[in-house]
Amino acid sequence: MTSPTIDITADGTAPAKARADVLVLGMRSQDGTAALPAGIDLPKGAQSELGAAAAAVGFSGAVDSHARIPAPKGVAARSVLLVGLGEFDELDIVGEAGADEAHEVLRRAAGTAVRALSKGESVALALPADTASAAEAIATGAGLGAYQYTEYRSTPEAKRRPTAISVLTTDKDGSHGVTRAAPVVAATNRARDLVNQPPLDLYPETFADTVAAQAKGRKVKVTVLDPAQLAAQGYGGLTGVGQGSPRGPRLVKLEYSPRKAARHLALVGKGITFDSGGLSLKPAASMEDMKSDMAGAAAAAQALFAIADLGLPVRATAWLALAENMPSGEAQRPSDVIRIYGGKTVEVTNTDAEGRLVLADALVAAQEEDPDLVIDIATLTGAQIVALGTRVSGVMGTNGARNRVVLAAGATGEQMWPMPFPEEIRRQFDSTVADLKNSGKRHGGMLAAGIFLAEFVAPGVQWAHLDIAGPSYNTESPWGYTPAGGTGVPVRTLIEVAAQLSGR
Incomplete structure (x- = not known):
C-alpha cells in the first residue's frame, strides 16, 4: 500500500x-x-x-x-x-x-x-x-x-x-x-510496492496472483505455469532453482496485443522473491535486501501494464521467471546438471548464480514468438554495483538493442551505461560434463553474467540485458524523487522503449 x-x-x-x-x-x-x-x-x-x-x-x-x-x-x-x-x-x-x-x-x-x-x-x-x-x-x-x-x-x-x-x-x-x-x-510506484513487500507474503504464487489481479480490467492476457507444468515442459532452470523451497516456482506470461500493433516487444524479468544463495549460502549480511531480487520481474510486469494503460500500438509480452532460492534437503547441489528449456545443459557450480538459470528458461520461451526486441531485466550481479555504483544500470547485448535502451534511458532520466562483451570471457563457462557451467571467475562478473545469457539468445535476435542490482533498491537516504527501498527502476525506460518502438 x-x-x-x-x-x-x-x-x-x-x-x-x-x-x-x-x-x-x-x-x-x-x-x-x-x-x-x-x-x-x-x-x-x-x-x-x-x-x-x-x-x-x-x-x-x-x-x-x-x-x-x-x-x-x-x-x-x-x-x-x-x-x-x-x-x-x-x-x-x-x-x-x-x-x-x-x-x-x-x-x-x-x-x-x-x-x-x-x-x-x-x-x-x-x-x-x-x-x-x-x-x-x-x-x-x-x-x-x-x-x-x-x-x-x-x-x-x-x-x-x-x-x-x-x-x-x-x-x-x-x-x-x-x-x-x-x-x-x-x-x-506499483513496482516499488512489489519490491518493498516482505518475502513472507510475496513468493512465486502470490506474485503471480497479484499480477493476475492487476490484469483484470485491462486488455492483458495472463498465463501461469505451476511447478508441475514447468517440470513437464522442460523448464529446468526454474525447476532447479525453485526445488529447495516448499513454495514452488512459477512462469507468468503477460500479453498485451492491440489490433494495430506492427512491432513486438518482449520483456523478461528475473523474479527471485528471496535469494538465500541456496546451498552456496550467502553471508547473513548479504541476505538483508534479498527480498528485492525480484525487481526485474516487477519492472517488466508494471511496464507492460503501463503500456496497456497508455494504449501504445505495440504488442508487448512480459515473461516473469519467479522462484525462491532456498537451502534444504531438496535443493539443487553444486555439480548438478540441469536442462534449460530448449535443450541446453548447464552444470551448476554455484547455486547463488541462480538468476541466470531462471532467465535462460524465460529468454528461450520469449524468443519462440519472434519478437522484434527482447529485453531482460535482472538484479543479476553484485559486480554491477562494483563497476557502476548504486545509481547506474549496466546495459549489454546486441549493439542496436543496447543502444536503443540507453537512448531511451536518457529521455527518462534513469541512468544507464552501455557495456561490452569481451569474447575471452566466454571460456570461463566451459564445462567438462555439460554444454556450459553457470559461474566463472570473479573479475568482470557483470559482463560474464550477460555473456552466459547470450548463450540462450538465437543469432539475429535483437536483445538487451539490463543489470539493475544497485539502482533497483536504494539502501541509502532518499534523494530527488527516489525513496529508500524499491525505486521502480527501470519501468520508465521500458515504457519509453515501447513508445519509441510503436512510433509514438
Whole structure:
C-alpha cells in the first residue's frame, strides 16, 4: 500500500496568484546565490523579498536543496518552498541538445519539494514548464516523490505527502503532459510496492496472483505455469532453482496485443522473491535486501501494464521467471546438471548464480514468438554495483538493442551505461560434463553474467540485458524523487522503449 492517490493537475495560473498552502519555486544557482529562472514571473517586490530571505537562510539554489520561507507580499500562497535547480539553463527545455538533462533537473526538483512537505498541504509547483514535456517531467517527479510504503506500519506515519498538486504551466498543451505522466508514475510506484513487500507474503504464487489481479480490467492476457507444468515442459532452470523451497516456482506470461500493433516487444524479468544463495549460502549480511531480487520481474510486469494503460500500438509480452532460492534437503547441489528449456545443459557450480538459470528458461520461451526486441531485466550481479555504483544500470547485448535502451534511458532520466562483451570471457563457462557451467571467475562478473545469457539468445535476435542490482533498491537516504527501498527502476525506460518502438 502506497500513500493516498495524489491528484496532479495542470494550471495556467500565474505563480503569484496560485492559491495553495505551499508555492514551490524553482531557483537556479547563479554565482553562488539563488535566482529565479526566466519565465517565473513574480512582482518585483516579492522577488526582492525572496532574494533576501534565500540569502538569510543560506539557500544557494544547489540541486536537491530546499528551504521553506513565509510567503512575501503579493503572493497568494500561505508559504513558499524554494527548491534548487543548480546551474539550470531555461533554453535547454526547448532545445534538443540539453532537453533530457533539463527535464531530469525538473523531475528531481519536483520530487525533492514534495518529499520535503509532511503536513498534507496543497501545493502549486512553479518550475520552468514552458512545454508539455517539461510539465510532464514535473508531474512525474512530483508523483514519484510523493511515494510512501506504509502497508506494514501499525499506525500511520507522521509524514503526510501533499494529496493535491498543481503544475503551473504556460503551455497550452501542459495538461496533456501532466496526463501522460499519470500511468507512468502509477506503474513505477506499483513496482516499488512489489519490491518493498516482505518475502513472507510475496513468493512465486502470490506474485503471480497479484499480477493476475492487476490484469483484470485491462486488455492483458495472463498465463501461469505451476511447478508441475514447468517440470513437464522442460523448464529446468526454474525447476532447479525453485526445488529447495516448499513454495514452488512459477512462469507468468503477460500479453498485451492491440489490433494495430506492427512491432513486438518482449520483456523478461528475473523474479527471485528471496535469494538465500541456496546451498552456496550467502553471508547473513548479504541476505538483508534479498527480498528485492525480484525487481526485474516487477519492472517488466508494471511496464507492460503501463503500456496497456497508455494504449501504445505495440504488442508487448512480459515473461516473469519467479522462484525462491532456498537451502534444504531438496535443493539443487553444486555439480548438478540441469536442462534449460530448449535443450541446453548447464552444470551448476554455484547455486547463488541462480538468476541466470531462471532467465535462460524465460529468454528461450520469449524468443519462440519472434519478437522484434527482447529485453531482460535482472538484479543479476553484485559486480554491477562494483563497476557502476548504486545509481547506474549496466546495459549489454546486441549493439542496436543496447543502444536503443540507453537512448531511451536518457529521455527518462534513469541512468544507464552501455557495456561490452569481451569474447575471452566466454571460456570461463566451459564445462567438462555439460554444454556450459553457470559461474566463472570473479573479475568482470557483470559482463560474464550477460555473456552466459547470450548463450540462450538465437543469432539475429535483437536483445538487451539490463543489470539493475544497485539502482533497483536504494539502501541509502532518499534523494530527488527516489525513496529508500524499491525505486521502480527501470519501468520508465521500458515504457519509453515501447513508445519509441510503436512510433509514438
